[in-house]
Amino acid sequence: MSISYEIVxxxxxxxxxxxxxxxxxxxxxxxxxxxxxxDGMSFETRMPPALKSAKENFIxxxxxxxxxxGYAYSTVAPKEIYSxxxxxxxxxxxxxxxxxNAEDVGCLSQFFVKEEYRCMGIGSELFSRSMEWLSSYKGxxxxxxxxxxxxxxxLKFYTGKGxxxxxxxxxxxxxxxxxx
Numbered sequence: 001m002s003i004s005y006e007i008v009x010x011x012x013x014x015x016x017x018x019x020x021x022x023x024x025x026x027x028x029x030x031x032x033x034x035x036x037x038x039d040g041m042s043f044e045t046r047m048p049p050a051l052k053s054a055k056e057n058f059i060x061x062x063x064x065x066x067x068x069x070g071y072a073y074s075t076v077a078p079k080e081i082y083s084x085x086x087x088x089x090x091x092x093x094x095x096x097x098x099x100x101n102a103e104d105v106g107c108l109s110q111f112f113v114k115e116e117y118r119c120m121g122i123g124s125e126l127f128s129r130s131m132e133w134l135s136s137y138k139g140x141x142x143x144x145x146x147x148x149x150x151x152x153x154x155l156k157f158y159t160g161k162g163x164x165x166x167x168x169x170x171x172x173x174x175x176x177x178x179x180x
Contacts, residue, residue, distance in 0.1 A: 001064055003122055008059040010051045016061055016071045017043040023112035030150035034173045050109060053077060058133045062122050070113035072126040076104050076137050106134040106143040127161060143179040
């Protein structure tokens, strides 16, 4: 096994389509709150709108030879885009706007490693590259991660990387983690 990492441009995001769809299926399989919210989630409903609404996008993918085995998608976006929607779900605030001083926030928006490649350091490398990219923006003070309910391994991973659970939204469907 020889893992390599590559930056995927927003114009080539379709390269990670299968991984995004696999992430959505995985999240649905783990969920115990509002599992039906995942019914309409796919690459087509999540990536193009996210890529379009962010000021900056960063996708890093992991390959084992020619096979894509994981990815992380991060954004820099105006904090206001998080005030009124989540994909096609009902209106909910993602965080307390008064607690965010800067106009823009960073977000590790999507993160997935195929099951057979977990616990090999790939996730840590994807996370590290994403945080490095986010920290390159001088105006970004706050970084958020949104974890779907039922994904206890993801919560453990992110809290182990120094993120703190802030609150839940959408009646517990999403747990919001924050760097500060």
